[in-house]
Amino acid sequence: MIEKWKFTNYSVSFVLNNGEPKISRKKYQGVSARVFDKSFGFASSNNMSDNDVVVEKAKKLAKSATGNENYKIVKKPKEKHFDSIMNAPEYDFEQIMEQLKELDKPIKNLNSRTLRLISKFTVKEYEDSNGNSLVMEDIFSYFSVIGVAKSRSIMESWSEREGWLGKINESKLSKFADKVLKTKEKSEALLSAEHAPKGKTTVVLDPEMTGLFTHEAVGHACEADYILNGSSVLIKPGEKVGSSLVKITDYPEYPKCFGNIKFDDEGVKCKPVILIDKGILKNYLHSSMTAGTLGSELTGNARMEDYDSPPIVRMRNTILEASDTKNTLKDDEIFDIEKGIYVYGMRGGAVSPITGSFMFGAKEAYKIENGELTTHLRDLSLTGNIKQTLHNIEAVGRKIGTGPGYCGKEGQNVRVSDGGPVTRVKDMVIG
Amino acid sequence: MIKEYEKILKQKLQSGEIQGYEVYYSEKKSFTLISELNRIKRNEWDYDHGVGIRVLVKNKIGFSSGQNTTDAQKVVNNAISVSKFNHPNKEFSFSPNAQIPITKHSSVDINSEDSNLKKLKEYISNCISTENHLMSSAMLAFQRSKLVNSEGLDVEEPWDSTVALSTDMKKNSSSIYDYLVLPNFSERFFDLPKKVKEKTDLSDKGSQQSYDGVIIIDTEALHSLLDFYLSSAEGARKHFKTTKFEIDQQVGDKKLTILDDPLDSRATARANYDGEGVASKSKEIITNGKLNLFAYNREYAALDNLDLDKYQGFCARGSYSSSPGIGFSNISLKPGRGKFEDFDKVAVVESVFGLHTANPVSGKFGLPINNGYILEKGKKTGIKDVMLSGNIFEGLKNIVSIAKEPVINDSYITPWIAVEGWHIV
Numbered sequence: 001m002i003e004k005w006k007f008t009n010y011s012v013s014f015v016l017n018n019g020e021p022k023i024s025r026k027k028y029q030g031v032s033a034r035v036f037d038k039s040f041g042f043a044s045s046n047n048m049s050d051n052d053v054v055v056e057k058a059k060k061l062a063k064s065a066t067g068n069e070n071y072k073i074v075k076k077p078k079e080k081h082f083d084s085i086m087n088a089p090e091y092d093f094e095q096i097m098e099q100l101k102e103l104d105k106p107i108k109n110l111n112s113r114t115l116r117l118i119s120k121f122t123v124k125e126y127e128d129s130n131g132n133s134l135v136m137e138d139i140f141s142y143f144s145v146i147g148v149a150k151s152r153s154i155m156e157s158w159s160e161r162e163g164w165l166g167k168i169n170e171s172k173l174s175k176f177a178d179k180v181l182k183t184k185e186k187s188e189a190l191l192s193a194e195h196a197p198k199g200k201t202t203v204v205l206d207p208e209m210t211g212l213f214t215h216e217a218v219g220h221a222c223e224a225d226y227i228l229n230g231s232s233v234l235i236k237p238g239e240k241v242g243s244s245l246v247k248i249t250d251y252p253e254y255p256k257c258f259g260n261i262k263f264d265d266e267g268v269k270c271k272p273v274i275l276i277d278k279g280i281l282k283n284y285l286h287s288s289m290t291a292g293t294l295g296s297e298l299t300g301n302a303r304m305e306d307y308d309s310p311p312i313v314r315m316r317n318t319i320l321e322a323s324d325t326k327n328t329l330k331d332d333e334i335f336d337i338e339k340g341i342y343v344y345g346m347r348g349g350a351v352s353p354i355t356g357s358f359m360f361g362a363k364e365a366y367k368i369e370n371g372e373l374t375t376h377l378r379d380l381s382l383t384g385n386i387k388q389t390l391h392n393i394e395a396v397g398r399k400i401g402t403g404p405g406y407c408g409k410e411g412q413n414v415r416v417s418d419g420g421p422v423t424r425v426k427d428m429v430i431g
Numbered sequence: 432m433i434k435e436y437e438k439i440l441k442q443k444l445q446s447g448e449i450q451g452y453e454v455y456y457s458e459k460k461s462f463t464l465i466s467e468l469n470r471i472k473r474n475e476w477d478y479d480h481g482v483g484i485r486v487l488v489k490n491k492i493g494f495s496s497g498q499n500t501t502d503a504q505k506v507v508n509n510a511i512s513v514s515k516f517n518h519p520n521k522e523f524s525f526s527p528n529a530q531i532p533i534t535k536h537s538s539v540d541i542n543s544e545d546s547n548l549k550k551l552k553e554y555i556s557n558c559i560s561t562e563n564h565l566m567s568s569a570m571l572a573f574q575r576s577k578l579v580n581s582e583g584l585d586v587e588e589p590w591d592s593t594v595a596l597s598t599d600m601k602k603n604s605s606s607i608y609d610y611l612v613l614p615n616f617s618e619r620f621f622d623l624p625k626k627v628k629e630k631t632d633l634s635d636k637g638s639q640q641s642y643d644g645v646i647i648i649d650t651e652a653l654h655s656l657l658d659f660y661l662s663s664a665e666g667a668r669k670h671f672k673t674t675k676f677e678i679d680q681q682v683g684d685k686k687l688t689i690l691d692d693p694l695d696s697r698a699t700a701r702a703n704y705d706g707e708g709v710a711s712k713s714k715e716i717i718t719n720g721k722l723n724l725f726a727y728n729r730e731y732a733a734l735d736n737l738d739l740d741k742y743q744g745f746c747a748r749g750s751y752s753s754s755p756g757i758g759f760s761n762i763s764l765k766p767g768r769g770k771f772e773d774f775d776k777v778a779v780v781e782s783v784f785g786l787h788t789a790n791p792v793s794g795k796f797g798l799p800i801n802n803g804y805i806l807e808k809g810k811k812t813g814i815k816d817v818m819l820s821g822n823i824f825e826g827l828k829n830i831v832s833i834a835k836e837p838v839i840n841d842s843y844i845t846p847w848i849a850v851e852g853w854h855i856v
Contacts, residue, residue: 231606354604355604383797
């Protein structure tokens with residue numbers, strides 16, 4: 001099968017770094033092709049006249065690989081989909097920069113601060129030799145603020161972010177004043193926080209950390225390309241891999257989420273995928289090749305960052321929920337423990353799906369003593385094993401919180417969301 | 432392509448619309464082979480070229496990029512239009528014209544496509560045939576660049592190559608990933624799978640155990656940590672006050688001397704000039720633990736009112752389409768006399784991951800150890816499911832010893848170091 005892509009991107013970024021503005025705007029585009037013949041040949045070029053060149057290169061590359069007779073591509077349902085494409089948005093640079101400057105005013109006395117706003121508009125064109133043809137419009141914007149507070153030789157930082165589908169608009173920006181102010185309050189408060197202790201303890205994860213665990217530890221391990229080559233610990237559908245309280249789903253569309261998509265980059269209509277329900281491993285996330293080879297249904301999880309990166313299995317919006325709402329607790333009930341740590345805000349994470357080990361950084365933490373939050377803590381990392389941690393979830397809250405982010409895999413970044421409620425986990429290693 | 436852009440910019444310069452300009456052209460070609468289990472799963476080819484231009488208008492810099500000649504007028508107008516919103520940089524000027532000696536570094540012939548692919552296949556076949564092989568990738572990339580500006584500078588970097596091999600081996604629940612990146616084809620690529628297999632076997636027999644005491648940070652783990660550490664010596668962080676470093680401050684142990692050397696042709700960040708066309712020169716960043724200099728490009732040096740001829744040479748460009756930034760080239764660490772035999776018992780951390788979770792401001796990190804072991808009386812015991820925890824700034828002030836032999840990988844030429852004060856938990 002021959003597949004062809006053409007991407008045309010327009011991006012603009014606004015940065016206000018310690019009050020110093022910088023704007024950049026660019027247009028870039030390219031074409032690529034992929035040919036499957038027991039293995040893939042993929043070729044890309046940003047020379048727009050290379051349409052035929054990339055197809056020929058991809059054919060040659062597919063032939064020159066040794067291939068694997070077990071690899072199969074699932075037959076995709078016919079799709080003809082054409083978004084009505086608008087023009088790339090034009091922005092009033094002066095007005096947007098003035099709004100950023102207004103947002104920046106209340107945090108001017110921080111040691112350092114950076115406000116960043118980007119918007120990207122992409123027209124994706126896809127067609128394959130089976131007659132599928134799609135033209136999709138993709139537009140998203142992302143705001144972030146990072147503040148650094150300093151007291152003598154101590155420096156501490158805090159960041160906030162928001163991502164949404166759509167262009168930058170005035171009313172959206174005005175809603176970020178609270179986030180900017182929080183950056184100042186939190187970074188300053190961290191200056192007097194104590195260093196986190198080391199050891200094994202019960203932790204309460206806020207929705208952001210629950211989301212990080214869900215995405216990094218569980219979501220990645222359920223990507224079928226890892227299953228196919230035996231590099232995931234979650235290899236047996238039907239196996240009890242965690243607490244009965246837990247349900248984890250990868251949604252193509254979830255209210256107000258940054259990872260929302262209708263079709264994936266192989267032209268497949270996206271479906272929600274239940275990964276774990278009542279602690280039992282149910283399904284995996286698929287591309288057309290992993291679905292074909294493993295004999296599964298298409299899920300619409302093949303995504304590419306740009307024309308020059310082949311589609312690989314990716315998440316969309318990955319959410320942890322209670323498998324039965326009857327088993328949820330109110331937040332104050334979750335905190336009602338004698339001793340533990342409340343972990344708030346994520347500072348990134350890393351996971352090895354093959355060994356099941358993961359590590360997350362937290363923005364801040366608090367000791368929990370007899371149900372109360374007491375000592376404020378900084379510089380906390382969490383580490384653990386995917387299955388063990390899933391089994392150790394002992395309480396799940398009610399209110400789902402979600403957050404936007406960019407997920408990196410094989411050098412490609414795509415927009416995603418993750419989330420969940422406040423969650424309590426016993427026996428986690430902190431350091 | 433560069434001529435069409437320069438023609439438009441020259442007209443703008445003559446009409447007084449701009450004070451100066453710079454055009455950077457880059458062209459890249461790459462081949463990648465990806466294997467999974469016992470077969471090659473995917474072959475890739477990529478071509479990418481374009482220009483990034485900077486204009487100076489009323490003492491403000493504007494940047495834009497393009498990938499063809501038809502859009503040249505639009506791209507130039509775009510750079511001019513965004514410049515007026517940018518922060519003023521009164522002291523900035525583009526690099527003066529200079530005669531830069533140009534050395535052709537690569538021994539790989541870009542035109543020998545079939546024989547190059549054959550060589551990559553040999554490397555990857557060697558990985559595939561190694562017991563416990565899981566995934567591997569072999570890549571050959573070529574890049575060339577050219578830079579002209581309104582000061583008369585006109586320099587061209589010839590085609591240079593980078594060869595990379597990475598492999599991931601698995602045994603039971605243990606998996607070890609390692610990589611090697613060199614400027615040219617090398618016999619060293621054939622040794623990589625064997626080494627990774629040995630590490631995987633050791634890890635498979637390993638266990639989870641905490642450790643306090645001297646820790647040897649082997650070269651691969653050190654490269655990750657130095658990347659993180661040296662970002663505090665970047666001029667942009669000095670300008671925006673997000674670094675604790677000061678000139679002449681003792682930022683590391685007295686044994687620590689770090690050199691930035693774009694002229695060392697053994698490592699991949701070799702270059703005849705930096706991203707602003709400043710002739711390459713080797714510079715000591717840290718001498719005996721004291722910070723000698725912050726890495727500046729001309730843009731940030733001008734913002735900090737520094738002498739541009741002195742504080743420059745660290746301009747890095749990701750590609751033609753990204754605005755020039757600051758970065759180091761080849762980093763080398765002055766060797767010492769350390770030997771493994773100096774220690775009765777020592778933990779050796781060979782690689783870590785998840786560095787993006789570390790706090791670049793406070794220096795605190797907690798990183799999962801991908802691969803490590805305890806060495807006691809010559810016997811290795813693998814460790815797994817543990818984390819290296821500490822503070823980068825404190826740890827590098829407590830260096831116990833530095834090894835004699837440097838290892839070259841990617842843009843690093845460094846021996847291992849042994850530190851005190853970090854923990855394995």
